[in-house]
Amino acid sequence: MNMRIKPLIALINQQSTTVRHFSYKNILTWYSGLVRPKPTKPPHKHIIQVGDPCLRAISKPVPTKDIETEEVQKLIAYLKHVCRKYDCYGLSAPQVGVPLRIFIMGLTQKALDKHFTKKEIAAKALKAIEPLVVINPEMKVTDYTKVVLEESCESVKGFCADVPRYMSVELKGYDEDGHTFSMNASGFTARIIQHEMDHLDAKLYTDIMDKKTLYCPHWQVVNERCGKVELPYGPFK
Ligand SMILES: [Zn+2]
Structure with a gap:
């Protein structure tokens, strides 16, 4: 310059x-x-990174009377937008800079087939997830069996590690229309729920990962391009 x-x-x-x-x-x-674009105020259209104090703040519940307000609906719209933009399958409000107890999740079969090989789908027990907005979620573990699988987070850009999660959980909360719901989930879906619940409680997967397994899945590309590479947000190549 x-x-x-x-x-x-x-x-x-x-x-x-x-x-x-x-x-x-x-x-x-x-x-x-x-x-250089001017810094934006939350909710952001990008995903904040580890080190941002918002990722270490306990998120507050959304008053149920506020769920249908423009402010909350706008936040949900931002989460959906950012999720699509970065190809995420789970995203919490703190990750766009808003410490409220809201997360969204979803993964279409098309996206699954596009981004992962059949071998990876089998090895990581991946499966399509119905799109879901969860407000004021409450989670109860229903099967305490621990499953260790590789996990990543858009707020820890460019890295992965092995993370233990419980096999099955029950999830209760409000949907975006303010209706209560509950569901049981296991395997990959249960993992995403636990990951997003952790975000609402100011935790990251790096807090519970097997430290020695932390790695950058793009390390070979970094060498091939002499360091001139933009690390992606998620696990997708
Ligand atoms: Zn995350």
Whole structure:
């Protein structure tokens, strides 16, 4: 950037005596403003990263009378938008910077087949998940058998690790229309629920992972491209 701006200032100063008060700093600020978007306020249209205090704040319940308000419905719309944008199958409100007890989940068979090989689907016991918005969720473990599988999180961009989760859970809460519901889930769906519940309680998978298994699944690409690579948010390649 510096290499581009210095000749620009020289050119301006050559061509007009009226603009010679332009300093390098002023031009740099102007140029940066052109290429860097202004920071947004929550809810964000991006996923915040580990280190952001919002990921370590206990989320507050949504007053049930507020579920149908514009504010809460807008937040749900943001979550759905960000989920689609980043190909997530689970996303919590704290991950877009709002510490409220809401998460969404869902994974179509089409997305599953697109992003994973049959071998991965079998090895990780992956399966399609019905789209669901959950407000003020309550979770009860119904099978305490621990299952260890590789897991990742869009808020810990570019990494994966083995994480133990309970086999089955019961989930209760409100849907986006304010109706109560309950469901039983096991395997992959139960894992997603536990992961998102942890977000609402200010926890990350890195708190309970097998530390020695933490790795960047894209490490070979990093070497192949001499480090010039943007790490993806999720597990998809
Ligand atoms: Zn996560």
